[in-house]
Amino acid sequence: MTWKANYWTLGIELQMSFKKRAARISDKTKRVARNLTELKRGESGILDRLDLPEDDARRLMELGFIPGHAVIPAHSAPGGDPRVFRVDGSEVALRRETAMRLLLR
Template sequence: MVFNFMKARPASPGHNLSDLAVGESGILEDFDMPQSIAEHLMNLGFVPGLEVLVARSGPGGNPRVYRVDGTEVALRRDLSRCIAVRPLGDAEAEMR
């Protein structure tokens, strides 16, 4: 299967990882991408149900660095757009 991230959009109208600003966090929900990439992300700690934080943005604003499960991983915008998240409110993030 040939996959083009640029054309892909998450099927659900909900939030995705690229919607979050630096310093915001969310709960990982779903991946809209080929299985092999999703598996690689999960190996790196992007497991649905875990909290992910947008740690910083690179010099050009792309890729951005995400903190998940104690590690930091850089992803391009086109990929982070395919990761559905439930944004955490500030209070909720504080609690966790």
């Protein structure tokens, strides 16, 4: 049964090293690009890209979240999530997890 345990620990090690790598990458992107949730209420930011599956990204772009356009956070539900964003002449509410994937210039 030892081989099984070995595989198991190997799996964990691989997973951990992968996680470390993933953490490093996200650290890097964090330093480079801010996302929508880091904007203060009323502060304007210029959208750079949408780090989302294509369908969601398309739908958001149709609602006005187009790279190069300004986005301003406004009111929110109690607790700060979801929040309304003013973008391209309209107001759209997004959950925090979505807003985090919209990166600013």
